[in-house]
Amino acid sequence: MLSRNLPELRLGGLDLPGGYEEIYLWQAAKLAGADLTGAAPALGLSVAGPGVVRASLFGRDYLVDRTGVRPADGGPANPSQLSLVAHYALSPGRGEPAYEFLPLDRLSGPAPGRPGGGKALGLFDRALARIFDRDPEALAAAAARLGGRNLGRDPSGGLAWLFHPFPKVPMKLICHEADEEFPAGCRLLFDKSATAFMAFEALGFLAALLQSELEAT
Numbered sequence: 543m544l545s546r547n548l549p550e551l552r553l554g555g556l557d558l559p560g561g562y563e564e565i566y567l568w569q570a571a572k573l574a575g576a577d578l579t580g581a582a583p584a585l586g587l588s589v590a591g592p593g594v595v596r597a598s599l600f601g602r603d604y605l606v607d608r609t610g611v612r613p614a615d616g617g618p619a620n621p622s623q624l625s626l627v628a629h630y631a632l633s634p635g636r637g638e639p640a641y642e643f644l645p646l647d648r649l650s651g652p653a654p655g656r657p658g659g660g661k662a663l664g665l666f667d668r669a670l671a672r673i674f675d676r677d678p679e680a681l682a683a684a685a686a687r688l689g690g691r692n693l694g695r696d697p698s699g700g701l702a703w704l705f706h707p708f709p710k711v712p713m714k715l716i717c718h719e720a721d722e723e724f725p726a727g728c729r730l731l732f733d734k735s736a737t738a739f740m741a742f743e744a745l746g747f748l749a750a751l752l753q754s755e756l757e758a759t
Contacts, residue, residue, distance in 0.1 A: 566621035569628035570610045576632055578606060584636050585739070586709025597627050600707050600755065601689040606631045626747060630708045635739030643714045643731035646745055666753045667728050673756055674717040675726035684756050685715065700727075707748050710739045715752070 582588065582595045590596040594607045596614065603614035604627045611624040611631075674681050678701075682692065685703045693714075696702035700718040707713060712733045720726040730749055737745070 562621040566625040569625050572632055574608045599627055629744045633739045639712050639733040640735050642734045644734050646732050649737050666749055669753055670728035671726045711736050
């Protein structure tokens with residue numbers, strides 16, 4: 543269940559409030575004036591009732607209305623997950639994913655002069671590589687639990703999984719086995735259209751969430 547704390551990630555760009563609870567309250571306040579059901583079809587979300595939409599994040603369903611976000615199963619959730627769901631439900635994004643994948647730091651990133659997320663996301667790639675090297679079967683099982691589809695061998699030679707944390711924001715994880723020359727390595731990639739649907743910072747939190755859940759194996 544997606545209720546763990548996210549790893550530390552600091553990315554420039556948005557003027558975010560401090561603390562996960564504050565970020566959620568900041569996002570939830572925007573829901574009060576939003577036409578959630580009107581925007582739902584363009585985001586691939588379903589309407590669950592008058593003024594209520596249903597969104598899935600890594601396989602767990604959430605209900606979103608003008609008062610906030612709650613898990614559809616009635617269980618607990620970390621404010622970080624609620625923030626991400628609210629952020630996506632509020633997205634002005636339109637269109638379809640390109641299914642062409644890039645590292646996050648090659649997408650539209652932080653404003654000039656502010657620190658980027660490349661270093662932090664590189665740490666995530668190494669953490670995922672350690673998980674893969676230690677127990678690739680456990681990582682594959684965890685990926686399936688989170689809705690990841692095993693793509694088999696990527697053209698690069700690594701093993702690949704496709705995730706849809708949200709309908710219009712596909713992510714691809716590619717892991718290469720260790721050999722005599724190189725250690726195991728993983729890359730987490732985002733669809734090149736991802737920033738049309740979510741802010742750069744929110745995509746960074748998605749990366750952190752995936753790492754956190756895979757580490758729970």
